[in-house]
Amino acid sequence: AQTVTQSQPEMSVQEAETVTLSCTYDTSESDYYLFWYKQPPSRQMILVIRQEAYKQQNATENRFSVNFQKAAKSFSLKISDSQLGDAAMYFCAYELYNQGGKLIFGQGTELSVKP
Amino acid sequence: EPEVTQTPSHQVTQMGQEVILRCVPISNHLYFYWYRQILGQKVEFLVSFYNNEISEKSEIFDDQFSVERPDGSNFTLKIRSTKLEDSAMYFCASSETQAATGEQYFGPGTRLTVT
Numbered sequence: 282a283q284t285v286t287q288s289q290p291e292m293s294v295q296e297a298e299t300v301t302l303s304c305t306y307d308t309s310e311s312d313y314y315l316f317w318y319k320q321p322p323s324r325q326m327i328l329v330i331r332q333e334a335y336k337q338q339n340a341t342e343n344r345f346s347v348n349f350q351k352a353a354k355s356f357s358l359k360i361s362d363s364q365l366g367d368a369a370m371y372f373c374a375y376e377l378y379n380q381g382g383k384l385i386f387g388q389g390t391e392l393s394v395k396p
Numbered sequence: 397e398p399e400v401t402q403t404p405s406h407q408v409t410q411m412g413q414e415v416i417l418r419c420v421p422i423s424n425h426l427y428f429y430w431y432r433q434i435l436g437q438k439v440e441f442l443v444s445f446y447n448n449e450i451s452e453k454s455e456i457f458d459d460q461f462s463v464e465r466p467d468g469s470n471f472t473l474k475i476r477s478t479k480l481e482d483s484a485m486y487f488c489a490s491s492e493t494q495a496a497t498g499e500q501y502f503g504p505g506t507r508l509t510v511t
Contacts, residue, residue: 325504382500386440
């Protein structure tokens, strides 16, 4: 069975600093996708970044980047130059190719940003 | 920017009652999803829906649950006879395409409380 684990329930970062959120997953499949979603307080979950497993290059989206280690089944999110608006719950998620869009989520990491 | 909307934001119902949770996906999206999150637990996939058929469903999605797209805009989740353990936040999502090329856009959720 596919599982996603986020071992950090809470993280804190100083504004303008860099923080890394951890995520590991377990799968025997080779075709899959990985995501980080952000859920601000009382707001919708929004996609931050996605990574296709067949791509070796790590995905980046502005201040957000991932460190994808396929052999280690690790998919961490790095947020550079943290801003107050980055404070949210962050969910790591996995999707197996051709499985009806089913996302499997981790438990979430609550990120707080200190001014 | 288009958003997925859900009504009601909070529903309280008695055990054994039927409840219908409503979602309005983004208008040009063709794929629809329901997820739930029991308090303190992971977000869990329930079902995906395309072309008026269920594409994928989880073990949670038993005979008590059904989904429907009754018209061109709404997507509903019905729970026939609610149980205490159905209390959760229910999220609707939609995407333009399936697989990871189609970003899933989430609604704000409906908090269901079964008493």
